[in-house]
Amino acid sequence: MFLIIQPKLSERMKSTDLCLSSEGTEVILATSSDEKYPPENIIDGSSETFWTTTGMFPQEFIINFHKCVKISKLTIQCYLVRSLRIEKSLSKDPVDFEECVEKDLQYTEGALQTEEFSLPEFQATYLRFIIKSAFDHFVSVHTVMAEGLVDNI
Amino acid sequence: CKCSHAGDSAVGKTALTQMFCSDGAHFQKNYTLTTGVELLVKTVSVPETSDSVELFIFDSAGKELFSEMMEKLWEQPNALCIIYDVTNEQSFSNCAKWLERLRARTLGMHLPGVLVGNKTDLIGRRAVEQKRAEEWAEIQGLQYCETSVKEMENVEVPFHILANSFHQLYREKVETFHSLV
Ligand SMILES: Nc1nc2c(ncn2[C@@H]2O[C@H](COP(=O)(O)OP(=O)(O)OP(=O)(O)O)[C@@H](O)[C@H]2O)c(=O)[nH]1
Numbered sequence: 001m002f003l004i005i006q007p008k009l010s011e012r013m014k015s016t017d018l019c020l021s022s023e024g025t026e027v028i029l030a031t032s033s034d035e036k037y038p039p040e041n042i043i044d045g046s047s048e049t050f051w052t053t054t055g056m057f058p059q060e061f062i063i064n065f066h067k068c069v070k071i072s073k074l075t076i077q078c079y080l081v082r083s084l085r086i087e088k089s090l091s092k093d094p095v096d097f098e099e100c101v102e103k104d105l106q107y108t109e110g111a112l113q114t115e116e117f118s119l120p121e122f123q124a125t126y127l128r129f130i131i132k133s134a135f136d137h138f139v140s141v142h143t144v145m146a147e148g149l150v151d152n153i
Numbered sequence: 154c155k156c157s158h159a160g161d162s163a164v165g166k167t168a169l170t171q172m173f174c175s176d177g178a179h180f181q182k183n184y185t186l187t188t189g190v191e192l193l194v195k196t197v198s199v200p201e202t203s204d205s206v207e208l209f210i211f212d213s214a215g216k217e218l219f220s221e222m223m224e225k226l227w228e229q230p231n232a233l234c235i236i237y238d239v240t241n242e243q244s245f246s247n248c249a250k251w252l253e254r255l256r257a258r259t260l261g262m263h264l265p266g267v268l269v270g271n272k273t274d275l276i277g278r279r280a281v282e283q284k285r286a287e288e289w290a291e292i293q294g295l296q297y298c299e300t301s302v303k304e305m306e307n308v309e310v311p312f313h314i315l316a317n318s319f320h321q322l323y324r325e326k327v328e329t330f331h332s333l334v
């Protein structure tokens with residue numbers, strides 16, 4: 001008889017929201033910056049706080065995970081976004097972005113747009129969100145969630 | 154803030170923009186027709202706040218000739234500035250046409266706008282009464298002001314009006330964002 005010790009999956013691999021500043025994730029670039037509504041609000045885990053754009057479109061922000069993560073689902077909560085494109089990069093630096101998904105969102109009068117993207121699992125160190133056009137002069141982005149795995153070994 | 158300038162040829166669009174952007178250092182006596190679009194950038198601070206608005210001013214040609222190319226550059230402006238020459242009746246009546254064209258590009262959004270009557274220094278030659286222009290502007294939801302680029306009168310006024318209105322729109326929108334959650 002022999003025994004193999006199997007660490008529980010949850011101890012080895014953690015399925016979690018990766019877009020949290022408490023996980024070490026950062027927003028390294030945002031094309032608008034009103035100090036009162038900074039881009040960090042996108043990754044603080046709360047949909048009450050938000051980032052605002054303050055000018056012309058397109059507008060974008062880049063999220064840096066500081067490690068390679070595997071993502072299977074992306075969720076964004078925003079308002080007044082018309083056309084959104086999401087790109088990923090696996091490089092050490094924020095270059096060589098490739099398209100993940102591009103979508104025209106619905107106008108939701110007086111309510112947050114919650115958009116879920118279930119994607120074939122992919123790896124990334126950076127995600128770039130490009131708001132190509134909007135339903136108004138300004139939009140808000142409340143949260144981005146990336147569900148996936150970080151290999152803890 | 155992307156601001157589109159429109160109006161007939163030779164009403165003073167370029168003169169006004171140049172004067173404003175160069176802080177009064179620049180008045181072109183000789184008329185040079187603008188071809189296509191020229192982009193000028195200027196930052197204006199908003200009174201009673203710590204904010205400022207960066208204006209990207211698209212000075213476009215008044216000649217029909219170039220209008221197809223301009224239509225593209227006019228996409229999704231944030232603010233409108235329509236200029237006419239107070240000594241030229243035709244340039245005033247054409248404002249309706251310019252306004253309609255610009256509004257067609259805005260996808261139903263509310264846009265701050267200002268109607269500017271230029272060349273008030275040519276007193277004896279005035280052809281459009283201020284009151285009439287003001288009334289028309291009000292009906293169209295535009296603010297109104299008169300300028301003389303030559304005498305450097307009121308040249309910053311239209312830009313401050315636009316910057317303030319745009320800032321006001323931003324503040325209102327932020328209130329809406331707060332109310333969502
Ligand atoms: N008297 C007087 N002349 C002015 C004033 N503003 C502009 N002009 C003159 O009007 C002429 C036309 O001005 P521009 O600014 O080039 O006209 P524009 O609207 O840009 O014309 P386009 O580029 O063809 O569309 C120039 O000769 C200016 O010197 C003003 O306030 N008073």
Ligand SMILES: [Mg+2]
Pocket residue numbers: 166167168185186187212213214215
């Ligand atoms: Mg010109």
